[in-house]
Structure formats: structure tokens, C-alpha cells
Amino acid sequence: MKILVINSGSSSLKFELIDMTNEKTISKGICERVGIANPIFTYKNLGKDIKIDKQEAPMKDHSAAIDLVLKTLQDKEIGVISNVDEIDAIGHRVVHGGEYYDDSVIIDEEVIKNLEEVSALAPLHNPANIMGIKVMKKLLPEKKNVAVFDTAFHQTMKPEAYMYPLPYEDYTELKVRKYGFHGTSHKYVSEVTAKLLGKENSKIIVCHLGNGASISAVKDGKVVDTSMGMTPLAGIMMGTRTGDIDPAASLYVMEKRGLSIKEIDTRMNKKSGILGIFGESSDFRDLENAMKAGNERAKLAYDMFCYRVKFYIGAYAAAMDGVDAIAFTGGIGENGSDPRATICEGLSYLGVKFDFEKNGIRTSGNVELSMPDSKIKVYKIETAEELVIARDTYRLTK
Ligand code: AMP
Numbered sequence: 496m497k498i499l500v501i502n503s504g505s506s507s508l509k510f511e512l513i514d515m516t517n518e519k520t521i522s523k524g525i526c527e528r529v530g531i532a533n534p535i536f537t538y539k540n541l542g543k544d545i546k547i548d549k550q551e552a553p554m555k556d557h558s559a560a561i562d563l564v565l566k567t568l569q570d571k572e573i574g575v576i577s578n579v580d581e582i583d584a585i586g587h588r589v590v591h592g593g594e595y596y597d598d599s600v601i602i603d604e605e606v607i608k609n610l611e612e613v614s615a616l617a618p619l620h621n622p623a624n625i626m627g628i629k630v631m632k633k634l635l636p637e638k639k640n641v642a643v644f645d646t647a648f649h650q651t652m653k654p655e656a657y658m659y660p661l662p663y664e665d666y667t668e669l670k671v672r673k674y675g676f677h678g679t680s681h682k683y684v685s686e687v688t689a690k691l692l693g694k695e696n697s698k699i700i701v702c703h704l705g706n707g708a709s710i711s712a713v714k715d716g717k718v719v720d721t722s723m724g725m726t727p728l729a730g731i732m733m734g735t736r737t738g739d740i741d742p743a744a745s746l747y748v749m750e751k752r753g754l755s756i757k758e759i760d761t762r763m764n765k766k767s768g769i770l771g772i773f774g775e776s777s778d779f780r781d782l783e784n785a786m787k788a789g790n791e792r793a794k795l796a797y798d799m800f801c802y803r804v805k806f807y808i809g810a811y812a813a814a815m816d817g818v819d820a821i822a823f824t825g826g827i828g829e830n831g832s833d834p835r836a837t838i839c840e841g842l843s844y845l846g847v848k849f850d851f852e853k854n855g856i857r858t859s860g861n862v863e864l865s866m867p868d869s870k871i872k873v874y875k876i877e878t879a880e881e882l883v884i885a886r887d888t889y890r891l892t893k
Contacts, residue, residue, distance in 0.1 A: 501631060591617035656719065
């Protein structure tokens with residue numbers, strides 16, 4: 496059983512072919528700059544250790560990009576399957592499922608209609624996800640397609656956590672509320688952490704710290720609260736996103752600088768966060784290098800980032816009336832030993848005894864980073880969002 500995972504963005508398309516007999520990735524890659532000048536196609540055949548980077552690959556639209564992916568997967572020399580019959584089903588990452596979906600779903604016409612309706616809440620993401628689904632259905636009409644939502648795992652939040660104190664009709668008429676994102680990662684990482692804890696009932700705080708970043712409180716496998724909101728702009732500071740700010744601050748900047756809604760949206764989503772404060776890059780490694788070289792704005796951005804993560808950990812320990820484990824994941828959470836140390840340094844009041852030495856040793860896999868006698872365990876967990884999508888697709892279509 497082989498599942499093709501598709502993550503379709505507005506100008507990019509990531510793919511991964513996973514063999515469900517052993518849950519191993521056979522092939523993966525990315526089409527970048529789809530529909531714009533100088534497209535790039537990157538492809539890996541993991542079995543044969545083949546990697547190709549093709550500049551100027553012909554990808555005038557998403558249909559051409561998926562066509563190129565399917566042809567490459569079947570290529571005699573570099574491919575991994577002899578024909579598309581070997582692909583059993585396709586799993587699509589869909590950013591927003593609104594209130595419609597608390598689980599993954601096999602895609603039919605009604606699902607597409609619902610996703611189109613929900614697109615108003617995720618105008619940057621859902622239309623691109625739907626485009627990938629429609630192209631796949633056209634190119635391989637006999638295959639089943641499954642939608643796996645970033646929002647679904649968070650649907651267990653109670654109204655007191657997900658409601659915004661706006662006029663009530665903004666919820667009933669416009670569906671304005673907290674939805675949360677990165678759900679596949681929070682689900683996977685909280686499940687792995689619960690297994691490592693070996694406790695039946697567990698209170699886990701998952702810190703998914705990547706370019707996009709979010710934190711969630713997961714009690715007995717169910718999300719109690721999460722830091723992203725109606726959109727992925729809310730919560731902790733991110734690579735280019737503000738995270739939580741006083742909403743009136745954005746109205747003030749809009750007025751003073753004469754910005755349109757689109758311009759302030761771009762400013763808060765693409766020009767803020769680490770990039771906004773540091774000014775040179777949104778990449779955390781660049782930030783750490785500049786900080787070590789004495790750049791004060793880099794130091795400020797680093798301190799703000801760690802402070803905000805710590806702030807949410809405290810809030811979520813309160814929301815769950817305690818915490819058994821804190822799990823770090825995502826590019827920064829998995830690799831950034833310094834930010835992990837800075838965050839955990841200030842958590843002794845909770846009962847965290849952090850193993851600073853072990854934290855500094857670079858190892859792959861899932862690692863416990865707290866002392867054996869720490870009341871609260873700290874882990875580094877490697878997230879596997881594509882695997883969650885493949886597992887759900889397999890579960891619903893096998
Ligand atoms: P993601 O969005 O999960 O792919 O994470 C991307 C972020 O992880 C970028 O800001 C990277 O700079 C950061 N990152 C990757 N490796 C490291 C590392 N060794 N130390 C700190 N940050 C890292």
C-alpha cells in the first residue's frame with residue numbers, strides 16, 4: 496500500500512510517497528515557483544539515494560507540476576514505481592476545515608463545496624489546497640483522495656477557549672473564532688510523548704517551533720487550547736508573523752502609515768516577527784549567528800521569542816491544572832539547543848529540572864532532555880506531518 500501525500504501551496508507543491516507496510520518514505524520532493532518564472536523541481540529517490548534539482552522545469556501551473564511529479568515517480572531510471580496503479584490513494588494537507596471537520600475525510604463534491612466555503616477564513620491557503628485536490632482528481636480520477644486538516648485536532652477545544660469576546664453574531668454569522676493550526680504535528684507529537692511518558696492520563700504541552708510556530712495544551716489526547724487563532728497569525732512570535740499583539744496597534748499603524756487592509760495583512764504576516772525585530776532575516780540560525788556576533792536587535796528578537804514561548808507554557812500549565820511533559824518540535828524545537836535551554840531555564844517553578852548537558856549534544860530521534868528526577872519531563876520529538884497524513888489516508892481508504 497503506497498500513499499502519495501500532497502501539500503499544495505499557491506506557488507509550490509510538496510509531495511511524498513510513503514510505503515505503509517513499513518511507514519517509510521520512498522520518494523519526496525518539491526515543485527517551487529509553480530506558475531511563475533524560473534520554476535525549480537527537487538526530487539529524491541530515497542531507496543537509490545538519487546537527488547535531482549532541475550532548474551527551469553516546465554511547470555506553468557499546478558496541473559503541469561503534478562503531471563511532472565507523476566511522470567518522475569514512474570521514470571525508468573530515477574522513478575520508484577512502475578506505474579500509477581501502485582499509488583493506492585492520495586492524502587492532501589488542507590489548512591482549514593472550519594467547524595465542519597474534526598477528523599480527516601474522503602473527498603467528494605460536498606467536501607470540496609465545504610472547503611470552498613471555508614476558504615474565506617484561509618484565503619492564502621485553502622484555494623491552493625483545493626487546486627491540488629482538483630488537479631489530482633482530474634489526472635487520476637479512479638483514485639481516492641483524503642483531506643487531512645491542520646485544524647481538525649483542535650476541534651476538541653471548549654467554547655471558553657475558542658470563542659473571541661467579539662459581538663456574538665460575528666461567531667454565528669461569520670464563524671469568527673479560534674481554530675488552531677499545525678494540528679497534524681500537535682497530534683503526532685503529543686501521541687509520541689504520551690507513549691514515552693507511559694501514563695494513561697497525561698497533560699502535555701507541545702511547542703511546535705518552526706518558521707511558523709504554535710503551542711498547544713493536550714490533556715488525555717484532547718486539545719484544551721492552542722496558540723494560533725482564526726488564522727495562523729496569532730500566538731507566539733514567528734519567523735515573519737507577529738503572533739499576539741494588541742489589535743488596536745495594527746489599526747493605529749494602518750492609519751498613521753495610510754495602509755490598506757492587504758498592506759497591513761502583509762506587514763503582520765510577512766514582515767514582522769523575527770524578521771521585523773532583527774531586520775535581516777527570518778531564519779533562526781541567522782538570528783543566533785548575528786546574536787553571537789553582538790547584534791543587539793538579534794538578541795532582542797531571540798529574547799522576545801523565548802519569553803513568549805515561556806509565557807504560553809505557563810498559561811497552558813494553568814489551563815490544564817498542571818503539566819506532565821513539555822515536547823519541543825519543528826525546525827527550531829528539534830535543532831535549537833540554545834532556545835530550548837533559555838526557555839527551560841525559567842521553568843524550575845513548574846518542577847522542570849533541565850539536563851543542559853544532554854540538551855547540548857546533537858542527536859537525531861526522540862530524546863528526553865530532563866533529569867531523571869525532574870517532576871516534569873522535557874522531550875525533543877521529531878515531528879512527522881506527512882506520516883500523519885499518510886496514516887489517516889490509509890485508515891480511511893484501506
Ligand atoms: P520549520 O519551519 O519547522 O522547517 O523550521 C525552520 C526554522 O528552523 C528556521 O528558522 C531555521 O533557522 C530553524 N532551524 C533549523 N536548524 C536549526 C538549528 N540547528 N538551530 C536553530 N534553529 C534551526
